Amino acid sequence: MKPPKFRYVAPRSLDDAVELLASDPDAKVLSGGQSLMPLLAMRLAAPSILVDLQHVSGLDDIEDHGTSLLIGARVTHREIERSTLVAERLPILSAAVVHIAHPQIRSRGTLGGSTAHADPSGEWPTILLALGATMHTVSPRGRRTIEADDFFVGPFTSTLAEDEILTHVSVSTTRTAWSFQEAAVKKGDYGLALVAATGTPRDGVLLDPRVTVGAAVGSVRRVVEVERLLAGTPLTAALANEAAVTAAASIDPISDIHGNSEYRRKLVAALVRRAVTELTNGA
Numbered sequence: 681m682k683p684p685k686f687r688y689v690a691p692r693s694l695d696d697a698v699e700l701l702a703s704d705p706d707a708k709v710l711s712g713g714q715s716l717m718p719l720l721a722m723r724l725a726a727p728s729i730l731v732d733l734q735h736v737s738g739l740d741d742i743e744d745h746g747t748s749l750l751i752g753a754r755v756t757h758r759e760i761e762r763s764t765l766v767a768e769r770l771p772i773l774s775a776a777v778v779h780i781a782h783p784q785i786r787s788r789g790t791l792g793g794s795t796a797h798a799d800p801s802g803e804w805p806t807i808l809l810a811l812g813a814t815m816h817t818v819s820p821r822g823r824r825t826i827e828a829d830d831f832f833v834g835p836f837t838s839t840l841a842e843d844e845i846l847t848h849v850s851v852s853t854t855r856t857a858w859s860f861q862e863a864a865v866k867k868g869d870y871g872l873a874l875v876a877a878t879g880t881p882r883d884g885v886l887l888d889p890r891v892t893v894g895a896a897v898g899s900v901r902r903v904v905e906v907e908r909l910l911a912g913t914p915l916t917a918a919l920a921n922e923a924a925v926t927a928a929a930s931i932d933p934i935s936d937i938h939g940n941s942e943y944r945r946k947l948v949a950a951l952v953r954r955a956v957t958e959l960t961n962g963a
Contacts, residue, residue, distance in 0.1 A: 683720035690732040700731045702820045702843040707731055709845055711753055712790035715797045739847055751849045753792020761786060770851055772858040776803045782868045796846045798838040801870040805832050806894035810876035813851045819844040834899045857881045859958040861951035871895040873944055875951035877959055885912045896933045896944040905930040906952060915959055924953035
């Protein structure tokens with residue numbers, strides 16, 4: 681199929697982009713387009729205006745802010761994959777990015793586009809929630825920040841307003857214990873289950889653990905029952921097994937043509953077991 685008719689604009693400033701987006705309630709932001717363009721082709725989306733951010737300056741840098749990295753919304757998956765700064769300060773991103781589709785997609789798709797799309801099968805929502813990231817946005821009402829816990833609220837749904845543009849993502853670099861696990865039919869496919877786990881190691885235990893699951897459930901979500909189990913407890917094989925059982929009992933998996941709910945429940949349990957076992961990464 682061919683996409684419906686729309687007006688295409690490529691503003692040169694963020695102020696112009698905000699004005700254009702606010703000018704029509706059916707306008708949409710284009711940032712890479714690797715999720716949006718297929719929806720247009722299938723006529724599952726029909727925006728009146730596409731506001732392309734590719735020429736807007738200031739959205740394509742990765743900045744080191746000491747205890748965090750500030751990543752522009754237009755930074756591509758490929759740039760994250762190749763960044764030595766990311767590999768050194770946020771290795772979980774480097775480990776996860778190679779699971780995103782294929783090099784051609786990674787060279788065009790962006791962190792901001794994927795995050796705003798809020799696909800529960802996407803790697804970035806699962807990881808950003810596990811890292812407690814902060815989203816920076818701008819709209820005609822000014823700028824605001826949204827914590828990851830408040831940003832992802834449902835399948836393909838976030839608290840980003842219709843006239844709001846995601847400009848940057850701030851990610852703490854202090855959560856040095858991490859693991860990312862993904863199960864897919866084959867490399868590059870959407871995951872059947874995703875699990876991310878992070879925390880701050882101290883004196884042999886994990887402080888403030890965050891465990892998230894995506895793809896296997898309707899929306900990316902934290903598994904707080906597993907987080908409570910891990911908090912302040914020495915990481916052992918027995919704890920990993922208990923975490924797997926707890927995770928399986930705590931989720932409500934989806935069923936589709938790729939696997940029923942019980943299959944996905946078992947996948948999540950296995951991935952949580954691996955994640956807890958590997959949480960000494962970066963410690």
